[in-house]
Structures are given as structure tokens and as C-alpha cells.
Amino acid sequence: MTRSDLIVIGAGPAGMAAAMLAAQQGMSVLVLDENPAPGGQIYRNLATSTATQRAVMGPDYAAGLRLIDGLTAAPLTVISSAVVWDVDQDCTVTYSKDGQAYRAKADHLLICTGATERPVPLPGWTLPGVMTAGAAQILMKTSGLLCKDAVLAGSGPLLYLVAVQMVQAGTPPKALVETQTPAHYRAALRHAVGALRGWKTLAKGARMLRDLRRAAVPRYTAASDLAITGDTATSGLRFTALGQAHHLECTTVLLHQGVVPNTQITRALRLDHRWHAGQRCFHPSVSEWGQSSHPQIYIAGDGAAIGGARAAEHAGQCAAADILRSAGRITTAQRDGLAASAKRNLARERALRPFLDALYAPPAGVMQPPDEVIVCRCEDVTAGDIRAYARLGCKGPSQTKAFGRAGMGPCQGRSCGLTVTELLAQATGQNHQDTGYFRIRAPLKPVTLGEVAALHSPAPSQPEGQDP
Numbered sequence: 001m002t003r004s005d006l007i008v009i010g011a012g013p014a015g016m017a018a019a020m021l022a023a024q025q026g027m028s029v030l031v032l033d034e035n036p037a038p039g040g041q042i043y044r045n046l047a048t049s050t051a052t053q054r055a056v057m058g059p060d061y062a063a064g065l066r067l068i069d070g071l072t073a074a075p076l077t078v079i080s081s082a083v084v085w086d087v088d089q090d091c092t093v094t095y096s097k098d099g100q101a102y103r104a105k106a107d108h109l110l111i112c113t114g115a116t117e118r119p120v121p122l123p124g125w126t127l128p129g130v131m132t133a134g135a136a137q138i139l140m141k142t143s144g145l146l147c148k149d150a151v152l153a154g155s156g157p158l159l160y161l162v163a164v165q166m167v168q169a170g171t172p173p174k175a176l177v178e179t180q181t182p183a184h185y186r187a188a189l190r191h192a193v194g195a196l197r198g199w200k201t202l203a204k205g206a207r208m209l210r211d212l213r214r215a216a217v218p219r220y221t222a223a224s225d226l227a228i229t230g231d232t233a234t235s236g237l238r239f240t241a242l243g244q245a246h247h248l249e250c251t252t253v254l255l256h257q258g259v260v261p262n263t264q265i266t267r268a269l270r271l272d273h274r275w276h277a278g279q280r281c282f283h284p285s286v287s288e289w290g291q292s293s294h295p296q297i298y299i300a301g302d303g304a305a306i307g308g309a310r311a312a313e314h315a316g317q318c319a320a321a322d323i324l325r326s327a328g329r330i331t332t333a334q335r336d337g338l339a340a341s342a343k344r345n346l347a348r349e350r351a352l353r354p355f356l357d358a359l360y361a362p363p364a365g366v367m368q369p370p371d372e373v374i375v376c377r378c379e380d381v382t383a384g385d386i387r388a389y390a391r392l393g394c395k396g397p398s399q400t401k402a403f404g405r406a407g408m409g410p411c412q413g414r415s416c417g418l419t420v421t422e423l424l425a426q427a428t429g430q431n432h433q434d435t436g437y438f439r440i441r442a443p444l445k446p447v448t449l450g451e452v453a454a455l456h457s458p459a460p461s462q463p464e465g466q467d468p
Helices: 013-024 051-057 065-073 133-143 157-168 182-189 192-214 264-268 309-326 332-338 340-350 353-359 383-391 397-404 417-428 449-454
Strands: 002-009 029-032 077-079 083-087 092-097 100-111 115-117 130-132 150-155 175-178 223-229 236-241 244-249 252-257 259-261 273-276 281-284 297-299 374-376
Touching (some): 002 013, 013 309, 051 133, 051 157, 115 133, 130 133, 133 150, 133 157, 133 252, 150 157, 150 236, 157 175, 157 192, 157 252, 175 223, 175 236, 182 353, 192 353, 259 281, 281 417, 297 309, 309 332, 309 340, 374 383, 374 417, 383 397, 383 417, 397 417
Parallel strands (some): 002 100, 029 077, 100 297, 150 175, 150 252
Antiparallel strands (some): 083 092, 115 259, 223 236, 236 244
């Protein structure tokens, strides 16, 4: 078992920024990341990307090189392709790399596992040819693969970004089908004053809409009753927009309804979580510095609260500063000085969130899909099944495992957890906080018996990482 002052799980913008600051202040830091190289989802494959890929992805993507280069130069250890599958409250982390399991322990733990796309259960979403907009973006970043004959459907800033990137790559989407309604715009206007602090982001959004107009990409607004058509594969998207029925023929549908914090590790650690009504998801409960309900465990970035890459970077710096204080390395006053700039920048980046949360709130059809729609894809459990369990006395998601195995597949509820919570809350009349979420247990990711058994054998040497 290796030991460090700080273990950082995740090498996205929050994890990279935090690790660098802690290491620069003298802490021994171990960074564990599941991807082959640092960057997280937002800067995935950036270090080895081509000039063409960077041009397609845009300047915000290329901006991550600063963090990646800084992490590479910092006096710390990075282990890539490390799959974390167990974490204990004593800050012991179990992970696998190349089929071998390892353990590492630290005085403090910082979880920077980022966000995951919200599940979008609607009729036909399990057909071949349907994926999330984020998955399509990953294909562009990692392999240069492009989705052709595609319709983008849903809401959220990423929807426009992926559409523009597809235009830049020479494969524009056939259409954008947007679910936000005039009511969403009216709700967002209540937060317009605060949103003005994020005017640069708003200006980027305006430029993306301009680029889509220039590319003549059709847009359908206030869409409802979305359903993907096809027997054995996707053949089109059916929906209603402004009272008129439409059917767009296509072989690929890219769905998106925003992103939510990835809480699998924080749930497994039994940390406190709260329901965020604006973002329709659970957040870990953290202090302004990212400290969780466990004094030695911190959470930063989109895994704590959705804010985007720049906000995640500043949140990571704030968390690292407070970890240094908690470890007795600096005083409270020194922490405040060290993090002063990051705190100001974080507040500015987060000022836009209430506006975006209101504008791109998921529609009722996503939160309450029809009975016949499969919700748990791993175990083929439908929305109607979940409602039936509620009528039989099921009060929470973990109970659905006993009633019908929902959430017991390989994804452990990643693709169905929030939908199950929404369905049960609606059916039982409970609030979402009381309804709760799945109880997450190790292993967090699929692991072989050999990897588990190896932990009880003589400890293997730590895998090679970046260790100056």
C-alpha cells in the first residue's frame, strides 16, 4: 500500500488544479485517473490531439493544455488508466490498472469525478443509433469519428456546442430539436441580473447560435412528446413543436438534457447529499471550500455542483487551499490569501448557473416517462414497473432492487438512478430528499475475482506513473 498526504481521484480541471497547488505547497500528491491521459471529459485526448481536432473542438478545448502541461511539470505522481472501485472513509483507495489491483492511503482525499449526462428515457431510446450528445463528442475527441445523418434533441449548452463542432467537422446535424419552452425563458429571466456577470459565456452561446444559422441547421423549439422510431434500429425522431407534429428521418439521434454530478463514490462513502430542485439532481453537501460531511474528504468541480470547466478549476484550487489548512500546513489567513483569486473567479463563473438551470430545466416527459419506456437498461425495468412497485409499498430506490432488480446491473444506477427517484417521488407523494437514491456499494466498477484475490497476496509494487 502506497501512502501520500493527498489522493486526488480524477484528472479533470478540478483535479489537475488542486493537485498542482497542493504539490507546489509541499504535499505529496497521488492523482488517480481512469482515462489514458489527464484532461477529464472536457479535455479528453487533448495532449495528443491533432491541429484539426483542436480546430473542430474550439478554443475552450485547446485552453486545457495549460493545465495538462502544468500537471506534467508538477512534483507529484499521476497514475492514468487507474479504475477506482472502492474507497473507504479512512481515505484508503482501491484501484486497478492493467488487470492488477492496488491500494493507496492518504491523510486527505479529494474527489473530482466530474459530471455525467442526465439519462433521457423516452420511447425508443434503447434502439441502436441512439446515444448522448456527450458520447458523440467523445468519439470526435478520441477517434475523430463523426456522427452522420444525426438529429440532436433535448436542451442545454452542450447541445449547441456539439452541433457547432459537427458543423466545423463538415457533418452538420440534420436538425436541432429543443425542448425548452417560453415558460423556461420566463423563468430564466428572473435570474438575468446575475447572469450578466457571466456575459462572456452568454456571448459564446450567441456566437454558437449564429454559426448554426449560417450553416442552415434547422431548429425546432418547444418540442414535446419526443419518440425515436424504428424496429431494429433508429429510423427517425417523432415530436410535436408549437402544436405541429413532425417526423424527421435519420439514422442517429443524439440526446441531451444537461449534466448532473457523478455521485457514485460520494454515495459509496455515505457522505451527506441534498436534492437540488433547480438542477433536478442530488449534490454532495459541501462547504464553500469543498469539504464534505467527512472532515478529511473533499469534493470539487462538477462532482460537487455543476459549473463548467473554469468553475471546476477554481473550485479545485479552493479545495486544495483548505486541505492545506486542514493538514496544518498553512493558517486560515494564509489559506484565504492563497485562494483569494480562485474564490473571486469561482463566484463569477457560478453567477450564470441559476439562469442556465432555469432555462434548460429537463421537461416533465424526461422525469416522468410513459409506462412502457425502459428505465433501467441493465435489467429491462420499465417506468410502469417502478410505478407498480410504489403501489405495492416501495418507498425508495434501494427497495426497487428487491422488487425488480432496478439499479443492480453493471452501471449500478448511473443510467436510471435519478429517473427512479423522480418516478417514486411522484408515485408516493414524498419529496425527493426523503425518497433518496440507490445505496451504492463496492465494487464501483466491474472487477475480476483475480484482482480482488490479489489484494490478499503480497503487495505488488505501485504501477509506474508520472513521478519526477
